[in-house]
Every structure is written in C-alpha cells, then in structure tokens.
Amino acid sequence: MTIAQALAEAARRGLARLDAQLLLLHALGRAQDDRAWLLAHDDDALDAKALGSFTALCERRAAGEPVAYLVGNKEFFGLGLQVDARVLVPRPDTEVLVEWALAVLEGRSSPSVVDLGTGSGAIALAIKHARADAKVTAVDVSPGALDVARANAGRLQLDVRFIQGRWLAAVEGRFDLLASNPPYVAEADEHLGALKHEPRMALASGPDGLDDIRAIVAQAPGHLAPGGWLLLEHGWDQAAAVRGLLSAAGFTSVASRRDLAGIERCSGGRWPERG
Ligand code: GLN
Numbered sequence: 001m002t003i004a005q006a007l008a009e010a011a012r013r014g015l016a017r018l019d020a021q022l023l024l025l026h027a028l029g030r031a032q033d034d035r036a037w038l039l040a041h042d043d044d045a046l047d048a049k050a051l052g053s054f055t056a057l058c059e060r061r062a063a064g065e066p067v068a069y070l071v072g073n074k075e076f077f078g079l080g081l082q083v084d085a086r087v088l089v090p091r092p093d094t095e096v097l098v099e100w101a102l103a104v105l106e107g108r109s110s111p112s113v114v115d116l117g118t119g120s121g122a123i124a125l126a127i128k129h130a131r132a133d134a135k136v137t138a139v140d141v142s143p144g145a146l147d148v149a150r151a152n153a154g155r156l157q158l159d160v161r162f163i164q165g166r167w168l169a170a171v172e173g174r175f176d177l178l179a180s181n182p183p184y185v186a187e188a189d190e191h192l193g194a195l196k197h198e199p200r201m202a203l204a205s206g207p208d209g210l211d212d213i214r215a216i217v218a219q220a221p222g223h224l225a226p227g228g229w230l231l232l233e234h235g236w237d238q239a240a241a242v243r244g245l246l247s248a249a250g251f252t253s254v255a256s257r258r259d260l261a262g263i264e265r266c267s268g269g270r271w272p273e274r275g
Contacts, residue, residue, distance in 0.1 A: 077126035086144035116180035121149030231268035239264035
C-alpha cells in the first residue's frame with residue numbers, strides 16, 4: 001500500500017485528513033511539521049511495520065482519543081509541548097488568554113505571574129517564553145500533570161517554578177497576574193462524553209461548571225498586588241456569570257474576550273490600586 005492509498009483508506013474510515021497525516025508521520029517516525037514530505041512521497045510503499053502502526057493509531061483516533069495523545073505532542077503558542085493522558089490537551093482558544101495576559105503585563109518589568117491549574121504547562125510556558133523577565137509560577141493539584149509540565153519546562157529550557165496545591169492554597173505572596181484555564185464544564189454536560197479520554201478533573205466543575213472559578217475568584221484578592229489582574233478562561237455561556245463573580249468580589253475593569261469562533265471565552269478584572 002502506498003502513502004496516498006493509506007491516507008485515502010483512513011479518510012474512508014472517517015478520519016479528518018489532517019489527523020490522518022499527523023498519525024502517518026508519527027507512524028513513520030517523521031516530524032509533525034513534515035506534511036510536505038508526505039505529499040512528495042505519495043507513491044512510496046509503506047512497509048508492514050509502518051502500516052501496522054498507522055492502522056492501530058487510526059483505530060484509536062476513530063474511538064475518540066485525541067491526536068495529541070497518540071502522537072505525544074501538541075503545539076501551543078508556537079511551543080512544542082509533550083502531552084499525555086495526565087493533562088488536558090492545550091486548545092488554540094486558550095491562546096486568547098495568553099495574548100490578554102501578555103497585554104496586561106506590557107510595561108511592567110519582571111512581572112510576577114501564576115498559572116493556576118497549569119496542566120501541560122501551556123499558559124505558564126507561553127508567558128515565560130514571551131517574557132523572559134517574568135517570574136512565573138505554575139500550580140497544579142495533580143502530581144502527574146506537574147511531572148508533564150516540569151518536563152516541558154526542562155525541554156524548552158524555561159525557568160518556571162512549580163507548586164503542587166489546590167488553586168492558591170499552597171501559594172504565598174501577591175502577584176501582578178493570576179491566569180487560569182480551570183475546569184469549567186457542568187458535571188451533567190453531555191459534551192463530557194466526547195472528552196472521555198482527557199482527565200475529568202481538568203474538565204468538570206460542579207453542577208453549573210463554575211465551582212472552581214468561584215474558588216479562584218474567592219482566593220485571588222489575597223494574592224494580587226494592587227493593580228494586578230485575574231484572567232480566567234470559561235465556557236461558551238459563562239461570560240456574564242464570571243463577570244458577575246468578578247464584580248461582586250471587588251474587581252474593576254471587568255471585561256471579556258472572544259475566542260477564534262467569536263465566543264466570549266475569557267473574562268478578567270483588575271484588583272484596585274487601593275482598598
Ligand atoms: N475547552 C474545553 C472543552 O470544552 C474545556 C476545557 C476546560 O474545562 N478548561 O472542550
């Protein structure tokens with residue numbers, strides 16, 4: 001079977017073309033950014049080993065496993081992150097949160113930043129990569145997630161401090177920015193079925209999906225420097241509720257930002273300079 005035929009066969013089985021290409025590159029031991037090579041080698045025959053491993057990967061993909069777990073990595077904000085089933089797969093939507101974070105840090109030298117629920121380390125590492133002068137702390141309650149994040153920091157040679165704990169419970173001090181992509185899916189949301197391969201603790205958060213966001217908003221004022229920001233990712237229908245929680249807690253400049261699909265995906269506010 002040739003490369004072109006194997007990809008056509010995967011498409012017949014319902015796989016997206018890009019997914020099939022990434023899985024085939026992985027089966028061939030080639031880099032994920034080498035799709036041009038596949039096109040140039042359309043007529044090459046696949047050996048039995050590569051074909052067997054590609055077929056197995058396609059079956060797992062068809063059963064719902066994220067491509068990122070199957071190939072072991074995911075690009076986020078231009079960084080190659082290694083990921084596995086201990087962490088949520090970084091989503092492009094979360095890049096909006098990073099862009100907002102970098103905007104609020106502009107003009108502050110050596111800003112202090114905490115990423116709450118860091119998972120793979122995506123937000124913390126993207127900020128540290130863009131702002132080498134930032135003092136970045138990454139927190140997660142899951143030791144497995146912290147292992148993944150620490151390994152990513154090591155590979156990317158980014159100097160980030162890691163703390164195990166539930167939100168800010170194990171963190172001391174006040175910071176210029178607290179950023180988080182917490183779990184925010186409602187426990188009964190049928191959408192969770194499609195995400196069954198990812199850690200439930202990184203996804204679901206109580207009956208309305210807001211339990212963890214409420215906990216973070218409650219803890220944040222004790223850990224923000226005057227004028228510091230809290231930025232949160234949340235669900236497609238939660239922006240008004242999150243803005244309400246932030247305003248009720250005393251935050252100012254409360255606002256939301258839209259993701260790539262035009263949905264209000266992040267909300268945040270500034271802790272007042274005084275009071
Ligand atoms: N954005 C994810 C999804 O709904 C959820 C991520 C999260 O809960 N932080 O697919």
